[in-house]
Amino acid sequence: MDSESFDNLDMQPEDFRKLGYRVIDVITEYYTSLHDVRVFPASTSSDIEQVFTEDLPGEGQDPFGIIEEWKSKILPYATHLGSPRYFGFVNGSGTMIGTLAEALAASVNMNTGGWKPAPSATEVERRTIKWLAEMVGYSNDCGGLFTSGGTMANFTAIETALRNLAPYDTTSKGLQDKPISGKFKVYMSDHEGHVSIIRAVDLLNLGRESVHLVKSREDFSMDTEDLEHSIEKDIENGDFPLCVVAQVGSINVGVIDPLEEIARICKERKIWFHADGACGAVGILLPKKRSQYKGIELADSITMDPHKWLYIPYDCGCVLIRDAEKMRKSFSLNAPYLRGTLPTEYTGLYYLDYGPEMSRGFRALKVWMSLKHLGTEGYRKLLSQNVGCVEYLDTLVRKDTDFETLHKPNLLMYCLRYAPTKIKAKYASDINELDKRLDALNQQIVDEIQLSGTAFLMTTKVLGRVVIRFSVCSHRTTQQDIDIVFLKLKEIGESLALQSDYS
Numbered sequence: 001m002d003s004e005s006f007d008n009l010d011m012q013p014e015d016f017r018k019l020g021y022r023v024i025d026v027i028t029e030y031y032t033s034l035h036d037v038r039v040f041p042a043s044t045s046s047d048i049e050q051v052f053t054e055d056l057p058g059e060g061q062d063p064f065g066i067i068e069e070w071k072s073k074i075l076p077y078a079t080h081l082g083s084p085r086y087f088g089f090v091n092g093s094g095t096m097i098g099t100l101a102e103a104l105a106a107s108v109n110m111n112t113g114g115w116k117p118a119p120s121a122t123e124v125e126r127r128t129i130k131w132l133a134e135m136v137g138y139s140n141d142c143g144g145l146f147t148s149g150g151t152m153a154n155f156t157a158i159e160t161a162l163r164n165l166a167p168y169d170t171t172s173k174g175l176q177d178k179p180i181s182g183k184f185k186v187y188m189s190d191h192e193g194h195v196s197i198i199r200a201v202d203l204l205n206l207g208r209e210s211v212h213l214v215k216s217r218e219d220f221s222m223d224t225e226d227l228e229h230s231i232e233k234d235i236e237n238g239d240f241p242l243c244v245v246a247q248v249g250s251i252n253v254g255v256i257d258p259l260e261e262i263a264r265i266c267k268e269r270k271i272w273f274h275a276d277g278a279c280g281a282v283g284i285l286l287p288k289k290r291s292q293y294k295g296i297e298l299a300d301s302i303t304m305d306p307h308k309w310l311y312i313p314y315d316c317g318c319v320l321i322r323d324a325e326k327m328r329k330s331f332s333l334n335a336p337y338l339r340g341t342l343p344t345e346y347t348g349l350y351y352l353d354y355g356p357e358m359s360r361g362f363r364a365l366k367v368w369m370s371l372k373h374l375g376t377e378g379y380r381k382l383l384s385q386n387v388g389c390v391e392y393l394d395t396l397v398r399k400d401t402d403f404e405t406l407h408k409p410n411l412l413m414y415c416l417r418y419a420p421t422k423i424k425a426k427y428a429s430d431i432n433e434l435d436k437r438l439d440a441l442n443q444q445i446v447d448e449i450q451l452s453g454t455a456f457l458m459t460t461k462v463l464g465r466v467v468i469r470f471s472v473c474s475h476r477t478t479q480q481d482i483d484i485v486f487l488k489l490k491e492i493g494e495s496l497a498l499q500s501d502y503s
């Protein structure tokens with residue numbers, strides 16, 4: 001760069017346009033390749049670290065060269081969450097319009113912490129939150145905002161519960177001036193409750209042990225008799241039942257807890273009812289699943305993550321809170337430099353008053369644009385396609401005597417286990433040994449399929465056993481992809497099963 005260009009960081013319009021067109025070409029090529037791309041790069045961390053070993057640039061560089069490094073250095077070592085055969089964590093595939101929305105949002109660079117620095121962005125967020133609320137049958141005048149993800153959404157909900165329900169002022173005194181001897185308690189189911197709730201209570205300094213794990217029923221849903229019993233026992237001990245977290249599409253098996261029953265239990269005892277629908281809340285759009293969601297509208301708060309089953313590019317979580325004022329009471333604070341303006345009609349909602357973040361990007365735009373592009377009808381079709389893939393996989397598993405599942409399919413989650421009849425027969429009299437070998441075998445299968453590049457799968461545990469977990473939340477996945485992956489799992493399984501470590 002010559003010294004003149006340092007006077008103004010901006011490029012000339014023609015240069016920017018050329019560079020932008022180049023970027024669009026690169027992205028378009030990428031989207032075109034997604035069906036055949038190696039899902040995981042299978043390079044070691046130190047290899048990839050080496051690729052990026054370079055000194056802090058002293059002199060500026062040619063932007064075209066920098067963009068080419070995206071192709072030569074970043075793409076080859078990326079994991080492709082947009083692949084139709086990526087089934088890791090609960091990672092959405094990313095809408096194309098969402099990609100463009102990210103660029104547009106960055107170009108104007110509004111800060112949605114406050115209305116004044118982000119008038120239209122704030123109103124887009126307000127409207128999009130209303131749409132999501134409507135989608136899950138929640139009151140349209142609820143509070144809510146976009147967060148970095150489900151963990152921060154759950155944290156925001158539980159902090160709101162604590163600030164509003166604690167029998168003393170936790171806002172000014174925190175936990176330092178506690179006039180009660182017992183402990184605040186948060187309840188979730190033992191098998192399917194999500195670890196982000198532990199993170200939330202941790203951030204609130206309630207202690208990880210404040211989460212009480214409620215027994216699950218055979219179908220993995222929360223046993224509400226045990227919930228009631230646990231609450232009563234805690235009350236007798238002088239503890240303070242603060243919040244019950246229900247799963248709405250759980251992490252391993254996609255179960256939905258009995259929401260109406262949990263709502264009743266919470267209402268009777270003035271306990272906060274939080275519905276963690278990070279993965280599954282949007283499944284309410286599916287007519288054949290809708291009855292399972294009865295009662296979600298009674299929750300005090302709902303987590304739903306657009307970056308999961310709405311396929312929005314990272315990052316984008318969302319929390320809805322029935323009573324917006326309770327959010328404001330929990331998070332609002334003031335300083336002379338935060339407003340710096342008169343409260344006239346030329347100002348509005350300051351999201352920094354409603355959640356933990358102050359500076360915030362324009363996350364809402366990618367959700368707003370994707371919802372407009374696809375409509376609820378488009379989403380209904382895609383969600384139904386994903387559920388269809390899960391059901392299809394279940395039929396493949398049930399037809400093949402070398403595979404098994406430990407649960408019924410629901411929504412987008414499915415866990416299976418490679419359990420060849422030969423190994424089962426050999427260790428039939430020693431179930432512990434059988435489980436040990438199958439656990440090791442299934443773990444190895446997953447590691448190998450990742451390295452093969454055909455698909456990205458992970459293991460989890462169901463009923464204490466290692467299983468192969470599918471989270472089908474790509475809008476690109478078809479039954480053909482399921483066939484390819486199932487065959488590959490079988491092929492790897494058969495070859496590993498010949499080794500003495502497993503058989």
Ligand SMILES: Cc1ncc(COP(=O)(O)O)c(C=O)c1O
Pocket residue numbers: 089090148149150151152154194196249250251276277278279305317
């Ligand atoms: C049920 C549930 N809640 C919360 C979370 C946390 O979401 P995030 O990873 O976006 O913070 C997850 C993540 O998978 C989840 O499945």
